Amino acid sequence: MIVSMVLFMAGVAFPESLKFDTQQVPAYKTKAKAGDPQAQFFLAVAFETGKGVEKDLPESFRWYRRSAESGLAEAQHNLGLCFQEGKGVQEDKPLAVAWFRKAAEQRHAASQLMLGDCLYHGIGAAKDYTAAARWFHLAAEQGNRTAQANLGSCYGNGHGVPQDFSEAFKWHRQAAAQNVAASQLLVGNSYSFGKGVVQDAEAAVQWWRLAAEQNVAEAHYRLGNAYYEGIGVPKSFEEAYQWYRRGANQSYARAQYALGALYFHGEGVTKDFVEAVKWYQLAANQGDDSAQFSLANCYSHGEGVKKDGAAAMKWWLKAAEQDYTKAQHNLARAYATGEHTPKDEAAATKWYLKAAELGLAESQQAMGTRNRTGIGGPTNHLEAVKWFRLAAEQGDALSQTMLGVSYGYGQGVKKDLVESYAWFSIAAQKNEDAAKNKIAVEKKLTQKQLANGEARADELRALIRLKKP
Numbered sequence: 472m473i474v475s476m477v478l479f480m481a482g483v484a485f486p487e488s489l490k491f492d493t494q495q496v497p498a499y500k501t502k503a504k505a506g507d508p509q510a511q512f513f514l515a516v517a518f519e520t521g522k523g524v525e526k527d528l529p530e531s532f533r534w535y536r537r538s539a540e541s542g543l544a545e546a547q548h549n550l551g552l553c554f555q556e557g558k559g560v561q562e563d564k565p566l567a568v569a570w571f572r573k574a575a576e577q578r579h580a581a582s583q584l585m586l587g588d589c590l591y592h593g594i595g596a597a598k599d600y601t602a603a604a605r606w607f608h609l610a611a612e613q614g615n616r617t618a619q620a621n622l623g624s625c626y627g628n629g630h631g632v633p634q635d636f637s638e639a640f641k642w643h644r645q646a647a648a649q650n651v652a653a654s655q656l657l658v659g660n661s662y663s664f665g666k667g668v669v670q671d672a673e674a675a676v677q678w679w680r681l682a683a684e685q686n687v688a689e690a691h692y693r694l695g696n697a698y699y700e701g702i703g704v705p706k707s708f709e710e711a712y713q714w715y716r717r718g719a720n721q722s723y724a725r726a727q728y729a730l731g732a733l734y735f736h737g738e739g740v741t742k743d744f745v746e747a748v749k750w751y752q753l754a755a756n757q758g759d760d761s762a763q764f765s766l767a768n769c770y771s772h773g774e775g776v777k778k779d780g781a782a783a784m785k786w787w788l789k790a791a792e793q794d795y796t797k798a799q800h801n802l803a804r805a806y807a808t809g810e811h812t813p814k815d816e817a818a819a820t821k822w823y824l825k826a827a828e829l830g831l832a833e834s835q836q837a838m839g840t841r842n843r844t845g846i847g848g849p850t851n852h853l854e855a856v857k858w859f860r861l862a863a864e865q866g867d868a869l870s871q872t873m874l875g876v877s878y879g880y881g882q883g884v885k886k887d888l889v890e891s892y893a894w895f896s897i898a899a900q901k902n903e904d905a906a907k908n909k910i911a912v913e914k915k916l917t918q919k920q921l922a923n924g925e926a927r928a929d930e931l932r933a934l935i936r937l938k939k940p
Contacts, residue, residue, distance in 0.1 A: 491516055496523030503534060511538035512546045519549075519558070532559030539570060547574035548582045555585075555595070564595030575606060583610035584618045591621070591630070604631030611642060616649035623654060636667030647678065652685035659693060663703075672703030683717075691718035692726040699729070699738075708739030719750060727754035728762040735765070735775075744775030755786060763790035764798045771801075771811065780811030791822060799826035800834045807837075807846075816847035827858060835862035836870045843873070843882075852883030863894065864938045871898035872905040879912060888912055892924035897931055 496517050502510030515534035518527045532553050538546035551570035554563045568589050574582035587606035590599045604625040610618030623642035626635045640661045646654035659678035662671045676697050682690035695714035698707045712733050718726025731750030734743045748769050754762030767786035770779045784805060790798035803822035806815045820841060826834035839858035842851045856877050862870035871894050877883050878891035892912045898905035916924060 491522075493517075493523045503537075506541075508538045508541035508543040508546065511535075511541070512543055512549075515546065515549070528559030530559070539573070542577075544574040544577040544579040544582070547571075547577075548579055548585070551582065551585065564589070566595075568595040575609075578609070578613070580610040580613040580615040580618065583607075583613075584615050584621070587618065587621065591625075600625070600631030602631070611645070614649075616646045616651050616654075619643070619649070620646035620651045620654045623657065627657070636661070638667075640667030647681070650681075650685075652682050652687050652690075655679075655682035655685070656687050656690050656693070659690065663693070672697070676703040683714075686721070688718045688721040688723035688726065691715070691721070692723055692729065695726065695729055708733065710739075712739035719753075722753070722757070724754040724757040724759040724762065727751075727757075728759050728765070731762065731765065735769075744769070746775075748775035755789070758789075758793075760790045760793040760795040760798070763787075763793075764795055764801075767798065767801070780805075784811050791825070794825075794829060796826040796829045796831035796834065799823075799829075800831055800837070803834065803837065820847040827861070830861075830865075832862040832865040832867045832870070835859075835865075836867050836873075839870060839873060852877065854883075856883035863897075864935055866935050868898045868901035868905065871895075872902045872908070875905060875908055875912075879908070888915055889920050889924045889927060892916060892921070893927035893931055896924065896928040897935070 491513050496514070499510045499514040499517065503514040511534045515531045515538060517523045518531035518534065520526065532550070535546050535550040535553060539550040547570050551567045551574065552558065553560055553567075554570065555567035556562065568586065571582045571586040571589065575586045583606045587603040587610065589595050590597075590606065591603035592598065604622065607618045607622040607625060611622045619642045623639045623646060625631050626642065627639035628634065632638075640658065643654040643657045643661070647658045655678050659675045659682065661667050662675035662678065664670070676694065679690045679693045679697070683694055691714050695711045695718065697703050698705075698714060699711035700706065704710070712730070715726045715730040715733065719730045727750045731747045731754065733739050734750065735747035736742065748766065751762045751766040751769065755766045763786045767783045767790065769775050770786065771783035772778065784802070787798045787802045787805070791802050799822045803819045803826065805811045806822065807819035808814070820838075823834045823837045823841065827838045835858045839855045839862065841847050842855035842858065844850070856874065859870040859873045859877065863874050875891045875894035875898065878887045878894065880886065884890075892909065895905045895909035895912060899909050900906075913921065
């Protein structure tokens with residue numbers, strides 16, 4: 472997040488050494504004509520702002536140029552702004568960069584910022600993150616708050632400098648202390664996720680509040696999350712609702728989705744499927760994958776909106792194309808069952824595979840089943856075991872059961888009744904078939920094998936605890 476902002480504008484702010492006085496405009500004219508650079512600068516300000524004279528941008532430009540050519544850094548900066556914005560002269564981005572550079576080399580902080588901004592975005596000069604970061608650093612060291620924020624973002628993104636979250640936090644913290652809202656948000660995020668600083672949920676909330684006071688939509692959303700989860704503040708769905716609502720009213724997609732979810736589940740507000748769909752739709756239209764998925768589900772089940780299978784497929788597809796795994800799974804299931812769309816086993820396999828490769832246990836289980844049974848392709852017990860194992864290690868009871876079956880019959884793996892018993896033992900509490908198979912396999916084991924099976928089950932449970940999302 473680079474904060475592009477001009478901190479020094481003619482008629483807006485001046486160094487202590489340059490104090491504009493409307494009453495002195497006649498004197499500025501006299502001194503300017505005599506070649507006084509500061510008087511020329513102030514006369515340019517007068518013509519730009521219409522203070523003490525009739526506003527005349529071309530005349531303002533002429534006097535900025537005369538002052539700038541005499542070497543006055545403030546005039547060079549404002550001349551750069553004239554060329555950049557086409558004020559009193561034809562817009563010329565490269566010439567703007569040239570004048571910003573002249574002032575920047577005189578340690579003019581606002582010009583160092585502007586030069587860095589032009590180099591960062593490739594405006595009037597070739598894009599150069601390294602040079603941009605160098606100029607941001609020079610301005611930041613002089614206390615320029617926007618440069619501090621931009622330098623923090625360079626460190627956070629590894630643009631022009633090695634990525635360093637501690638340095639990113641350091642500079643954003645300085646900018647945040649000077650009331651830069653974007654940095655207040657990012658400092659809060661840093662505390663929340665422990666990036667560049669020790670994790671501190673209460674400090675995160677403190678900085679988000681400051682950003683929220685400046686109406687930063689994401690800060691409203693983050694505060695909503697804090698109250699929803701009870702992290703850094705007491706848990707309160709009602710407070711979460713208030714903060715999500717503020718972010719949603721600013722068209723912040725994640726807040727719109729979260730607000731929709733509160734209405735859908737009746738958390739902090741009266742349950743209202745119609746209102747939920749309204750907010751899901753607004754967020755989905757902005758590309759929010761969670762909202763697209765939830766909106767599709769509403770269309771699929773007819774909750775808050777008339778049941779519409781084509782609309783469900785449309786929104787599942789949009790979310791699936793963003794690698795939203797649950798949407799990929801639902802899309803696959805629709806193709807596999809023929810719900811909402813003509814049955815298409817090839818399409819089902821395609822989407823189950825995408826979600827499985829991204830780690831969704833339900834889809835890994837489905838791929839295991841399809842390979843074991845030959846649905847949508849040839850039977851392949853080796854592939855089946857691979858997918859069942861991945862899902863089983865995430866705690867999927869059916870996949871654990873099918874691994875037990877595979878080891879019991881030697882399908883896709885070497886037959887191993889001890890391993891079979893271990894997997895049935897793990898799945899037994901949740902899967903009735905596993906419980907029955909555990910008893911059947913137990914009868915075939917010696918006491919030593921049974922002890923080994925129990926020990927192996929304990930190892931697998933520890934593994935699952937580590938891998939389970």
